Amino acid sequence: MIQRTKIALIMPYFGNFPNYFALWECSASKNRDIDFLVFTNYPRENSYKNIIYIQCEFHEIKKRIEREIGFPPMLTNAYKIVDYKPLYGCIFHEYLKDYSHWGYCDSDVIFGDLSKFLTDARLNTYDRIYQHGHLCIYKNEHNINYRWKTEHNLISYNYKEVFKVKGVKMFDERGGMWDIWKENQWSQYLNDKEFADILPTKHEFTTSWNSNPMCFHYQSGHLYKYKNGINKTELAYLHLQKRKMEVQITNHDDFFIKPNLFCSTIDASPISITQIKQPIRPNKLKRIVNICFNFDEIRFHIKVAFRRFVMYIKGENRHIKYELY
Known part of the structure; x- marks a missing residue:
């Protein structure tokens, strides 16, 4: 018998919401079987029952993370929170008691009918559905919620490395969790063609x-x-x-x-296929410069490079290749 499921999607957000956030709200509200928990310091009126705004300051998120990992996290700006997404099932556990699944999503998303893709059968079968930071869902079980702490000898980062530097390392995706999940052969459903x-x-x-x-x-x-x-x-x-x-x-x-x-309308004729190649983005250039002049970042990359070199000598250095479909 297929068990009924209930999902909570968590999204901390600090500062002004995107100019099209009302469209995010509308598309989220149509997914009535999913609750969206938005932790924010920006007051916002809400008329949708399944979108729950929770007043929260940035330093409160930092305290929650520190209690969980046991040392002060390097969390100086809101964007760095992406590295801590896999911890949401732990640091927000008191909000998730009534849910069979939890996950995270982004604010630059327009949702369709998620129930067609996040079926009860699929949710009951897999420990994790999807693997990207813009939408990822986990079973709400203690051992699954703590898989981010898994020790490994992979080329990707471990949580202690990532949580001690300012720079974003994409630990929620290719910087950590992708390899950890694949290496341990935990059940997951991946299909990038569904979004x-x-x-x-x-x-x-x-x-x-x-x-x-x-x-x-x-x-x-x-x-x-x-x-x-x-x-x-x-x-x-x-x-x-x-x-x-x-x-x-x-x-x-x-x-x-x-x-x-x-x-409100769109021409049905084929779209122009002229591709505009954009130059390196200023924010990316800024991150590169910050790394070059940041001692913690330099030490981080030297430490990781040394660990990978030792793994290479031992024949343990490997990177997981993915079969997404």
Whole structure:
């Protein structure tokens, strides 16, 4: 017998929300079987029952993490929180007592009908569904919630290394959890074709698995992808990473999404495939400069390089290759 499941998606957010956050709220609210717990210091009125805003200051998150890991975390800005996402099941445990599953999501997402993809059968079968920071779901079980502490001899980072430096190391993804999960052969469901993770380096909407320009249609809780104006496919969600979007709509229940624009109508003709190659982003250049002049970062990379060199000498240095589909 398939057990009924209940999911809580956690999202700490500090500062002003994106200009299209009302669309995030609308798309989240349609997924009535999922509760969205938003920890924030920014007051916001809420009219949706399944979106719960919890007043929280940044230093409170830091204290929760310190109590869990046993030493002061290097957490000086809100973006660094991404490295601590795998800990949410532990540091927010008192909010998760009534849920069979928990997970995390981002604010630059438009959700479709998640129930078509996060079925009870799938949730009961796998310990984890998806693996990206923009949406990832775990079974709410003690041993699963603490898998981020797993010791390993992999090329990726371990939590003690990551939590002692300022720079973001993507521990929630390829910087740690991907390898840890794969190495231990824990059950997980991966299919990057069920959502659209838009590449930020091109003007057109493309993904790592689809180089053909796409546009999207959100309609009454469902998200559809169109490739070259045709080939309609329903998706779980759309991730608009590092995109500045313009909002030209008033109806939040029916709209189109094309490069850098939310609009009420869209031309059905094929989208231009002219690719705009963007130069290195200033924020990325800033991170590189900070690493070069930050002693903690230099020490971190030397330490990790030495550990990997020792592993190489011992024949233990390996990187996990993924079969996503």
